[in-house]
Amino acid sequence: MVVVVDTISATPLRPRHPEKVNRPDAPSPPKPAWIRVRAPTARGYAETRDIVRENGLVTVCEEAGCPNIGECWDRKHATFMIMGDTCTRACAFCNVKTGMPGALDASEPQHVAEATFKLGLAHLVVTSVDRDDLADGGAEHFAQTIRAIRARCPSTTIEILTPDFLRKEGALEIVVAAKPDVFNHNLETVPSRYLSVRPGARYFHSIRLLQRVKEIDPTIFTKSGIMVGLGEERHEVLQVMDDLRSADVDFLTIGQYLQPTRKHHAVMRYVTPDEFSGYEKVAYTKGFLMVSASPLTRSSHHAGDDFARLRAARAAKSR
Numbered sequence: 001m002v003v004v005v006d007t008i009s010a011t012p013l014r015p016r017h018p019e020k021v022n023r024p025d026a027p028s029p030p031k032p033a034w035i036r037v038r039a040p041t042a043r044g045y046a047e048t049r050d051i052v053r054e055n056g057l058v059t060v061c062e063e064a065g066c067p068n069i070g071e072c073w074d075r076k077h078a079t080f081m082i083m084g085d086t087c088t089r090a091c092a093f094c095n096v097k098t099g100m101p102g103a104l105d106a107s108e109p110q111h112v113a114e115a116t117f118k119l120g121l122a123h124l125v126v127t128s129v130d131r132d133d134l135a136d137g138g139a140e141h142f143a144q145t146i147r148a149i150r151a152r153c154p155s156t157t158i159e160i161l162t163p164d165f166l167r168k169e170g171a172l173e174i175v176v177a178a179k180p181d182v183f184n185h186n187l188e189t190v191p192s193r194y195l196s197v198r199p200g201a202r203y204f205h206s207i208r209l210l211q212r213v214k215e216i217d218p219t220i221f222t223k224s225g226i227m228v229g230l231g232e233e234r235h236e237v238l239q240v241m242d243d244l245r246s247a248d249v250d251f252l253t254i255g256q257y258l259q260p261t262r263k264h265h266a267v268m269r270y271v272t273p274d275e276f277s278g279y280e281k282v283a284y285t286k287g288f289l290m291v292s293a294s295p296l297t298r299s300s301h302h303a304g305d306d307f308a309r310l311r312a313a314r315a316a317k318s319r
Contacts, residue, residue: 016097019090020263028259028267035067035256035270035295044074051118052078055111058085065095065260067296079125079161079300080112082145083138087129089200093188093227095260096129104134104141109148116153123304124149125184127161130200137163139171143178157181157307159223161299164206172209176216182251182307183213184223184299187244190236197230197265211247221289221310225253225299228279231268237279241286251290251310252283255297271295289313 015021052059058081061069072078086101087094105111116124126145131138146158159182165171176183191203210222224244228237237254244252254276259267273295280293290310292302 016095017090017261017263019098020261023263025262026259026264026266027262029270031258032270034273035258045069048074048078048119051115055115055118057108057111057115058082065258066298066301067258072301077121077300077304078115078119079127079303080115081127081129082108082112083128083131083141085129088132089130091188091200092197092265093230093257093260095264101129101131101133104138109141109145110152112145113148113152116149116156121153121156121304123157123159123307124153125159125161125300125303127300128163130163132166132200135168136171136174137165137168139165139168139174142175146175146178146180157304159184159300159303159307161186164201164209166200166202166205172212173216176213176220179217180220182221182223182310183210184225184251185209186225186253186299187240189226189230190232190240192236193230193232207243207247210244210249214248221251221307221314222247222249223251223253223290223299224249225255225297227255227257228271229257229267229269230265238282241283241288245286245288250288250314251306252288252292253297253299254279254283254291254293256295289317 059078061072061079083104084101085097086099087096088101090098112126128138128142142160142162149156149158158180160180161184162175164185185206187203187206189197194201194203210224213220213222226240241252256271257267259265276293276295280291283291283293290306290313292306
């Protein structure tokens with residue numbers, strides 16, 4: 001039996017995913033050549049890491065084991081994860097620690113804003129763990145963070161990647177009122193895989209969440225993403241595209257699922273680069289303003305460059 005141990009927090013002997021410890025191993029096939037990345041060693045990576053540590057911040061880059069961390073941090077790009085490092089849900093694909101989170105840090109919005117200033121970010125992505133323990137799911141904390149960044153770095157554009165705020169009435173409205181430039185909420189997978197991959201969520205609630213953002217404020221760009229390689233069929237991916245376009249979502253990301261540990265959901269197959277290219281072409285024909293589909297695509301990878309292209313695409317469409 002393999003025990004998944006937390007090697008990031010200050011208490012390394014606590015299982016990082018206690019709910020997965022007794023699960024049988026789920027081995028994945030060997031990674032193909034196109035999925036491999038270099039270990040982070042560049043000077044920019046170290047400088048970004050130091051700024052994150054100095055401000056006592058958590059990044060999804062580290063917590064989720066993102067394969068692009070070396071490239072992004074070398075460019076001084078980091079995705080901040082607010083409201084702690086412990087999630088109240090236990091999705092089968094995710095490497096973020098699960099358990100009961102601690103109290104919110106009232107100074108965190110200011111710390112995020114200060115780190116944004118020090119890194120000189122033109123575009124920032126802020127995400128969070130799920131906080132089902134909070135009455136508003138952490139919506140007000142998101143709003144405070146957006147406002148703090150605006151005050152410290154008024155020219156920085158802000159992209160948020162939020163939980164689904166399931167059964168948190170009024171939470172979405174609080175976040176949208178703070179006017180992020182991009183509102184991202186990931187579907188993660190196709191509906192038929194939710195029970196085994198994302199059991200705490202509801203597919204059509206997530207679709208409706210994205211639709212409501214546009215109904216409340218049509219000027220906000222909306223974005224969502226899925227992973228492939230979890231056992232989905234091609235026609236199901238195409239149906240997800242249609243569902244997102246019905247909700248007027250602007251930007252779609254599709255990336256390869258990578259198994260964090262043998263206790264997580266297995267990779268059923270590695271989707272080829274040619275298949276990703278095919279998905280991208282189809283998505284554009286369905287009307288998305290922006291599509292990123294590749295094995296190493298992640299929600300916040302190249303987010304600043306993609307935002308510039310997204311804005312240009314909207315401007316071109318309106319002419």
